[in-house]
Amino acid sequence: MNFHDVRLPKFVEVFALGQPEFATSVITTISGREVRNLDREAAQQKYLLKNCRLSQGQFEQFNSFFRARRGQSFSFRLRDHADCxxxxxxxxxxxxxxxxxxxxxxxxxxxxxxxxxxxxxxxxxxxxxxxxxxxxxxxxxxxxxxxxxxxxxxxxxxxxxxxxDVCVRFGSDSFTYNYAADNSIELAEIELYEVIA
Structure with a gap:
């Protein structure tokens, strides 16, 4: 597994919205009854970095972190502060x-x-x-x-x-940001996916 034993900076982690996700197939019969099959026994964690505003120094640190992971290429540690x-x-x-x-x-x-x-x-x-x-x-x-x-x-x-911690990777090979009027830098929504070994 392409894994770097480093943790996403805490000042970014605190913006993460967590989401455990199972995979279930649902088939509805002609009579209207449902047949549900659990396709994956373990839930996969997903996270969304949302409403994330950073100082210039914090942005430089996050930008370096993202580039060092080469986007989706290398997974890393995330602390899910609600469940850790x-x-x-x-x-x-x-x-x-x-x-x-x-x-x-x-x-x-x-x-x-x-x-x-x-x-x-x-x-x-x-x-x-x-x-x-x-x-x-x-x-x-x-x-x-x-x-x-x-x-x-x-x-x-x-x-x-x-x-x-949870082993995660970035959900994309790029991310979007903009410079705000208050001199902060806002990250657009960034998805993180748990890597299940």
Missing amino acids: QVTKQFIATGDGKSTKFPLIKLYDDSVLPYWRKITKPVKDSVNIYIENQLVEAIIDDNNGIITIHEVLATGLVLMADFIF
């Missing part, structure tokens, strides 16, 4: 064999909970617990895999606290 942190998240129950576990976030629901795979944890933000006891572990910041030093014994519960 979990505390004491259940990760796994020991099977007596495994030492590696993927980070996940649970979106709880009494009918059908949703598990989201986390691949871009923030460096040094992850705490790992076994039965509520803090333990040392190796965290891969670029795929979200936890490696503990000993096999997780059968029935023991692994949990984690962490902050995470």
Whole structure:
């Protein structure tokens, strides 16, 4: 994957409007009944940078960031400030064999909970617990895999606290901007798409 391990500047991130999107095919029968098929199990995040006004210095930084990513060519980290942190998240129950576990976030629901795979944890933000006891572990910041030093014994519960970013790319190879009367520079709507590994 063409990925640069850099984060979109925070002064731009705060303008992002988030949108989780599933893919569903809907077919209506002759009788009027619907048949719905889930085409993609995981939601893809989309973001829209909207109403984004920057100072001259901020614009120079964003412009450099966009050009360094070569438009859509390279993905990067985005912090979704509305959805970026979990505390004491259940990760796994020991099977007596495994030492590696993927980070996940649970979106709880009494009918059908949703598990989201986390691949871009923030460096040094992850705490790992076994039965509520803090333990040392190796965290891969670029795929979200936890490696503990000993096999997780059968029935023991692994949990984690962490902050995470989303791997995104620009939705276009260009962007539009204009110089405003108040000396700020306004970015037109810029789309960002989650890159699912």
